[in-house]
Amino acid sequence: MRIPSTRRRFLQGSLGGLFGLAMRHRAETIFAAARPGSTKRCIVLWMAGGPSQLETTDPKPGAATGGPTTSIPTAATGIQIAANLPELAKRMQHLSLLRGLTSPEGDHNRGEHYLHTGYPLVQAFPRPSLGAIVSHEHPPQDIPHFVSIGARGFGPAYLGPDHAPFAVENPESAVQLMTGLRRQRGLLRELDAFDVAFDAEHADSALQRRRASLQRVARLLTTPFVKALDMQQAAPQDRERYGESEFGKRCLLARRLLEAGVNFVEVTHGGWDTHDNNFANVGRLCAEIDRPWSVLIDDLRASGLWEETLVLWMGEFGRTPQINGNNGRDHFPKVTPVVLGGGGLRGGTVHGATNATGLEIQSGQVTVPDLFATLVQALGIAPDREYRTEFGAIAPITDHGQPIKELLGA
Amino acid sequence: MTQNYLLILLLTTTVAAPARGQLVDGHEVDPIDSRLAARWESHGLQPAARCTDGQFLRRLSLDLLGRIPTEPELEAFLQLPDRSAAIERMLGSQEFDEFWALNWTTQLYGYAENSADSEMLQHWLVEQITAQRGYDETVRRLITANGESAFDGAVNFLLRYPDEPVVKVSRAFLGVRLDCARCHDHPFDRWTKDDFTRMNRFFAGLERRDVAAGNARLVDVVRELPPDERPRFLTGAQPRTTQWRSEFALFLTSSRPFARNFANRLWYHMLGRGIVHPVDDVSRENRPAVPELLEWLADESQRSRFDVRHMLRLIANSTAYQLDSRSQRGDEERLRLFAVRTLKPMTPEQLYTSTCVALGKPVNPDERFQFVRAFLADALDGDFGSTWEYRETVQGLMSRLVETQIPPTRDFDALFRRILSRAPSGPERAALASRPAREVGFVLLNCSEFAFNH
Numbered sequence: 001m002r003i004p005s006t007r008r009r010f011l012q013g014s015l016g017g018l019f020g021l022a023m024r025h026r027a028e029t030i031f032a033a034a035r036p037g038s039t040k041r042c043i044v045l046w047m048a049g050g051p052s053q054l055e056t057t058d059p060k061p062g063a064a065t066g067g068p069t070t071s072i073p074t075a076a077t078g079i080q081i082a083a084n085l086p087e088l089a090k091r092m093q094h095l096s097l098l099r100g101l102t103s104p105e106g107d108h109n110r111g112e113h114y115l116h117t118g119y120p121l122v123q124a125f126p127r128p129s130l131g132a133i134v135s136h137e138h139p140p141q142d143i144p145h146f147v148s149i150g151a152r153g154f155g156p157a158y159l160g161p162d163h164a165p166f167a168v169e170n171p172e173s174a175v176q177l178m179t180g181l182r183r184q185r186g187l188l189r190e191l192d193a194f195d196v197a198f199d200a201e202h203a204d205s206a207l208q209r210r211r212a213s214l215q216r217v218a219r220l221l222t223t224p225f226v227k228a229l230d231m232q233q234a235a236p237q238d239r240e241r242y243g244e245s246e247f248g249k250r251c252l253l254a255r256r257l258l259e260a261g262v263n264f265v266e267v268t269h270g271g272w273d274t275h276d277n278n279f280a281n282v283g284r285l286c287a288e289i290d291r292p293w294s295v296l297i298d299d300l301r302a303s304g305l306w307e308e309t310l311v312l313w314m315g316e317f318g319r320t321p322q323i324n325g326n327n328g329r330d331h332f333p334k335v336t337p338v339v340l341g342g343g344g345l346r347g348g349t350v351h352g353a354t355n356a357t358g359l360e361i362q363s364g365q366v367t368v369p370d371l372f373a374t375l376v377q378a379l380g381i382a383p384d385r386e387y388r389t390e391f392g393a394i395a396p397i398t399d400h401g402q403p404i405k406e407l408l409g410a
Numbered sequence: 411m412t413q414n415y416l417l418i419l420l421l422t423t424t425v426a427a428p429a430r431g432q433l434v435d436g437h438e439v440d441p442i443d444s445r446l447a448a449r450w451e452s453h454g455l456q457p458a459a460r461c462t463d464g465q466f467l468r469r470l471s472l473d474l475l476g477r478i479p480t481e482p483e484l485e486a487f488l489q490l491p492d493r494s495a496a497i498e499r500m501l502g503s504q505e506f507d508e509f510w511a512l513n514w515t516t517q518l519y520g521y522a523e524n525s526a527d528s529e530m531l532q533h534w535l536v537e538q539i540t541a542q543r544g545y546d547e548t549v550r551r552l553i554t555a556n557g558e559s560a561f562d563g564a565v566n567f568l569l570r571y572p573d574e575p576v577v578k579v580s581r582a583f584l585g586v587r588l589d590c591a592r593c594h595d596h597p598f599d600r601w602t603k604d605d606f607t608r609m610n611r612f613f614a615g616l617e618r619r620d621v622a623a624g625n626a627r628l629v630d631v632v633r634e635l636p637p638d639e640r641p642r643f644l645t646g647a648q649p650r651t652t653q654w655r656s657e658f659a660l661f662l663t664s665s666r667p668f669a670r671n672f673a674n675r676l677w678y679h680m681l682g683r684g685i686v687h688p689v690d691d692v693s694r695e696n697r698p699a700v701p702e703l704l705e706w707l708a709d710e711s712q713r714s715r716f717d718v719r720h721m722l723r724l725i726a727n728s729t730a731y732q733l734d735s736r737s738q739r740g741d742e743e744r745l746r747l748f749a750v751r752t753l754k755p756m757t758p759e760q761l762y763t764s765t766c767v768a769l770g771k772p773v774n775p776d777e778r779f780q781f782v783r784a785f786l787a788d789a790l791d792g793d794f795g796s797t798w799e800y801r802e803t804v805q806g807l808m809s810r811l812v813e814t815q816i817p818p819t820r821d822f823d824a825l826f827r828r829i830l831s832r833a834p835s836g837p838e839r840a841a842l843a844s845r846p847a848r849e850v851g852f853v854l855l856n857c858s859e860f861a862f863n864h
Contacts, residue, residue, distance in 0.1 A: 123520075123571050123578065126792050144804075155792060164787050164803045180812035184852075188811070191853050193841065198859045201736045204753040206800035207858055213804050217811065220804070393587060 039137040040308050040343050040379045042130070043254050044266040045293060047285075047315035048151070049273030050111065052329050053337035054321060054358055055082050055282040057097045065321035065357045067279055076348035084286035087294035093348040094297060094306075095341040096407050100352020100364040101371055103317060103333040108273070111316030111333060116154040118372030119399050128163070128387075129154030130375060131264040133397065135163040137381050142219040143261040149250045150268035158389040165266070171229050171253055178226040181217065188218060228260035229253070242292050251292035255299055258309065272315055275328040300342060310343030310378055321358035335361060338371065343378045344409050351406055369401030377403045441710075442728040445703045450749050458734040458750040463491040465864070466732055468831040472756070472863045473680055474500040474722065476509035477763040481828050497726045501719045504540075510718070511535035512759060513679075517797065518552075518567050518582060521790035525779060526624065527559050527566040534563025545672055545716035546663040549583055553659035560625045569626055572618050576610040582795055583662055585671040585692040586644075601644075608642035611635070612649070612658040630655065666708065667692065672716060673707035674698075680725045682752035682798055682863070683745065690795055699746050735864040754863040755800040758785035765855060768829040770818045784809045810856070817851035829854040 059082040060066035071080040074092035081089055081097075088095075105111040105120065113121040116129045128136070135145035136159045144166035146153070153165030168174045181188075192214065199211055220226075227233055234252060242248040247269045254265040269289060274281045293313065300306040318336045319329035335354055341347060352364030373383040376397055385397040450457055461469070467487045471479045474497075479487070487496060500506055515532040522528060538548045555564035571578045580586045588606045614635075619627045632652050641658070642648050645665065649657040662668055671692070678684040685704040686692050698704045707721070714720045725731055735751035737744065744750045756764065762781040766773050783790065787803035818828055822843050826834045829851070834842075842850050854860060 120573075122573050125577060152787075157792060161787075161801050161803045164805070166805050167787060177808060177812055181808060184811060187849060187852050190842075190845075190849065191856055194838070194853050195858045197835075197837075198857065201738075202753055202862075202864065203737045203739050203741055204862075206755045206798075207753055207862065209800055210755070210802065210807075210858060210861060213802065213807050216804050217808055220808075 038139070039134060039263070039381060040310060041258060041263045041305075042134055042265075042310040042312065042343070042375075042379060043258065043296070044130070044264075045251075045289070045311070045313045046151070046266055046268045047272045047289075047313065048112075048268050048270040049315060050108070050317045050319060050331060051272045051285075051315045051337060052274060052278060052282050052319040053099070053335055053354075054319070054329070055084055055279065056286065057081055057337045057339060058099050058335070058354055058358065059083075060321070060356065060358050063321075063357050065323065065359070067323055069279065079348070079350055082286070084283055085290045087290045091294055091297050094301070095339055095347055096345060097350045098338040098340070098352060098366065098371070098404075099335070099350055099354055100361045101336045101338055101366050101368070102361060103336050103368050106317060106331040106333045108316055108331075111331075113154070114368050115314060115316050115336070117157075118369055118401065126155070126157035127395070128157040128159045129165075130372070131165055131266060132156035132159045132163040133376070133381070134264040134379060135159075137379075138263050141261060142216065142223045143225045144220075145262065146264045147257055147262050148266045148268070149253055150246070150270075151266070153266055158387065158395065168229065168253070171231050171249075175226065175230045178221065178229065182221055182226075185218075185221070188214070192218075224260040225257075225262075228256040228262075231256075241295050245288050245292070247288050248292040251296045255296060258300075258305060259303070274319065275324065275330055276326040278319070278323070278328040297341065306342045307344055310345065310375065311341045312375070313339040336368075340407065345378055345407055346409050349406065351404055366404055367401065369399040370404055371401070372398040373401030373403045374407055378408060440728060441706055442703065442724065442730065445700060445706060446728075446730050446748055449700055449703075449747050453743065453747060455744050455747060455749045457729070458736065458744075460729075460732055461734045461751070462832075463488055463493075464832050465734075466491075466493055467496060469863060470496060470500060470726060472760055472764070473726075474509070475503065475505045476512065476760050477767050478829075478831055480767055481824070484827060484831055493732065494727055497723055501723060506719075507536050507539040510539055513757075513797065516757070516759070516794045518578075518795075519570055520792065520794045521782065521786075523790070524624070527569065530559060530561075530563040531566040532563075534566075537563075539718070542717070542719070545711075545718055546668070547716075549668075550659040550663055553579070553662065554655050556628055556630070558621060558625055558627045565628045568613075568616065569618060569628055574610055575613045575616070576606070578793075578795075579662075580609065580644075581690045581793075583671060584644075584665070584667045585674060585686065585690050586667065587691055587693075605642075605644060608640075609644060611639070611641040612643075612654045614641070615654055669708040669711045669716075670704055673711045673721065674704060676718070676721050677704075677707060677725060679797060680722065680731055681748060682754040683748070687746075688796055700748070751864070754798045755802070756861055756863055757797060758782040758802075760863070761785070761861065764860075765815070768818065768855065768860075769815055770828075814848075815851055815855060817847040820847040822847075822850065825850050825854060830857075830859055 054060055054066060055069050059069050059071040059080070061070050070083045072083045072086060072089050073080055074089040076092040079092055079097070081092065103111065103114055105114045110121050117127040118130070119127040131146040131148070131153065132155065135156070138145050146163060146165045147168060148165040149168045152167045155165070156163035195211065199207060231239070231249060231253060234256065238252055242252040247267070250267045250269075254267050257265050269285070271281070271285055297306070297311065300309055300311070314337070317331055317333035320332040322329075324330055335358065352366065353362045354360060355362045376385070377383045381397065383398055383401070383403055387395045387397065389395050464484060467479050467484060471477060471483070511532050514535050515528055519528045519531055535548075538551075551564050552567045555562060555568060557565050559566050559569055568575055577588055580588045586601070588601055588609065615630045615633050617629050617631050619629060621627045640648055641654055643658065643661040645661065647661050651657060670686075671689070674684050674686050675689050678687070678689045685700055685707075686696060686698045710724065711721060730748040733749070733751045735753055737750045741750060745752055758781055759778060762778045763773055785802055785806045787805040817825060819825060822839070823833060825847065826832060842853065
């Protein structure tokens with residue numbers, strides 16, 4: 001919500017109606033985008049339910065806790081991952097694994113909050129999600145900074161509603177919303193004209209914000225956002241490469257949104273809460289994500305977006321090495337798997353290690369605040385940055401975490 | 411240091427002034443008006459004109475009942491515009507009880523995906539308001555509540571804040587933000603991390619037990635602590651019994667900041683701006699705009715045993731409440747000192763109910779919740795303690811702009827009366843009268859004039 005004063009004045013001082021303003025604003029956005037040293041971008045692949053590290057990034061074949069999962073070598077020398085992710089294994093030289101991340105939060109809600117904000121959930125002091133932070137750190141633009149696909153996403157807390165995620169539960173209804181609004185364009189102009197009298201007679205910041213929101217809506221309709229959302233316009237070969245699975249479509253949409261100018265996309269993939277029948281279920285879930293995730297990496301590398309885009313894979317916690325009576329694994333925040341890549345991060349590395357059973361972290365233990373300090377720094381934001389809440393409370397961007405230097409490139 | 415300042419803060423009381431106005435030259439002087447008039451004069455401020463009758467009824471109806479007036483209500487009032495009588499009528503209605511319970515539920519609880527617990531709290535609050543229970547007693551009951559979430563509505567407040575309940579409690583009932591002191595000593599004030607820890611310890615005996623699916627129980631466990639770790643209220647008071655929560659509730663509701671917070675929040679609800687503003691940032695750095703008015707309102711709150719209706723009646727009858735809201739750049743001082751009315755963005759609940767009134771549709775609680783979700787674009791997690799923050803997201807606004815509403819009538823003038831509670835102006839007639847009713851309805855239901863309480 002910290003709109004630079006020049007921009008605020010610009011919005012207030014406009015007399016030219018919604019669409020005149022929309023056109024004039026575009027020039028401003030172009031200059032803003034060209035600013036050097038700007039914040040990087042991010043895609044989060046969120047495995048809702050808590051993905052098993054033992055069937056993905058940290059297999060234990062042969063151990064009693066390992067189950068039937070086998071491991072395969074990867075393109076990164078010395079790194080093995082579960083055989084469930086063969087395509088990803090071919091791209092391991094671009095990726096880093098966290099095998100020593102630990103969290104105290106074993107409840108779904110609390111874990112989701114912790115891994116989205118870097119702060120433990122305190123109902124009376126909501127914290128902004130990483131997406132809202134990235135939105136806040138980029139200069140204002142017409143296209144939403146932060147889009148959440150398949151889930152409502154985590155909110156902006158004190159950073160304000162301008163940094164709320166644009167939630168795309170499914171792309172079709174989002175496209176319908178946009179086309180519906182386009183059809184209303186004449187009426188929106190009528191509304192704008194009607195508001196002039198009332199708005200001119202009242203000096204009020206909320207009124208100005210609402211007016212700015214209406215103008216944002218009008219400008220949004222003129223951006224490539226609508227086209228990017230419309231999956232009908234995606235190239236058939238792309239749709240084929242990403243596959244027809246829900247997650248595949250969402251990954252392709254994430255790439256399209258990134259290309260259209262969105263700076264933070266979270267893609268949710270559900271079903272990872274495998275208390276029952278863990279091995280078959282995780283095998284199926286991995287088959288759903290392996291190819292789209294890999295194709296996304298290939299595409300970002302080919303288009304050059306890879307270096308400026310952090311790609312993260314994680315969920316709210318890991319799962320117990322002990323196999324329960326239903327052949328499942330339960331919540332195990334003590335080891336929470338994360339895969340990172342892009343954004344200038346070093347590839348082909350593993351940070352941290354668990355012991356032979358996977359029950360203990362043997363080396364390289366890091367905390368969720370450490371992960372967030374790393375992410376924030378990789379994104380080009382100072383990890384010691386502090387925000388002020390609307391009431392003046394100091395809110396450090398991370399909960400006193402230390403960046404993991406080994407991941408942060410040379 | 412901390413204790414000294416707090417003691418002064420808590421013990422200061424002003425000399426009690428009479429509840430109703432004093433007689434000056436044989437005329438009764440309103441205690442609110444006289445204090446503000448003196449301020450305006452000393453600052454050389456010209457107060458705004460009195461608002462029109464139609465504007466007054468709309469304003470009052472939104473503030474006390476949570477919706478715009480119906481066309482018949484507006485018509486009846488314009489024929490006999492007795493403002494005090496309208497205030498009495500609304501304060502005595504069941505709608506008042508329900509709106510205020512909803513309002514307090516949002517402030518105390520916020521929103522949740524599963525609304526069963528907040529509905530229980532809301533029902534309980536309706537009962538308290540209908541029974542004319544003093545606000546201090548209501549809060550004592552919230553703080554000391556025991557029992558199960560599905561049966562004992564009051565218990566849902568504390569169950570909502572299992573971690574560090576004192577953060578919400580001190581913000582909601584004292585207007586104090588201890589949030590910063592949870593990590594380090596407050597940067598602008600004298601709250602220390604120790605103050606926070608010791609305040610929170612009043613709730614150390616609290617335990618949440620899940621008794622059945624979706625049903626939890628709040629129980630107290632007696633804890634033994636060495637004297638220098640025992641709970642301590644911000645005034646320095648410490649419990650003498652094992653009933654820590656009960657003692658805390660008494661310390662809280664008999665403290666002066668509690669009375670000020672109560673008065674300031676009611677004033678904020680009605681006037682759109684707190685005397686201390688924002689209302690939950692009472693601190694040395696954030697002084698009240700009109701201290702003598704805040705102290706008088708706090709006195710009056712204590713004298714009336716925290717009678718909500720009594721306080722709202724006083725405020726609604728004051729000159730400041732009934733001023734016009736038109737303002738321009740450079741009016742910051744006038745707005746700060748209540749010489750012109752502040753605009754309030756409607757809450758999603760007010761907007762939904764008002765839309766129903768305008769369209770002649772019945773109110774449906776499920777539909778209302780869907781509307782709130784759309785308005786906030788599902789950003790339900792957050793603190794909603796400060797009612798008039800503008801929280802509509804761009805996506806929420808978009809989803810409302812594509813909704814097609816069937817206009818309640820084709821009559822151009824009637825559309826204005828039903829939606830904006832006024833007649834159209836000449837230019838508005840020229841611009842819109844020839845348009846289809848659907849388009850006129852769209853513009854009126856989405857314009858800023860409708861979205862704000864002015």
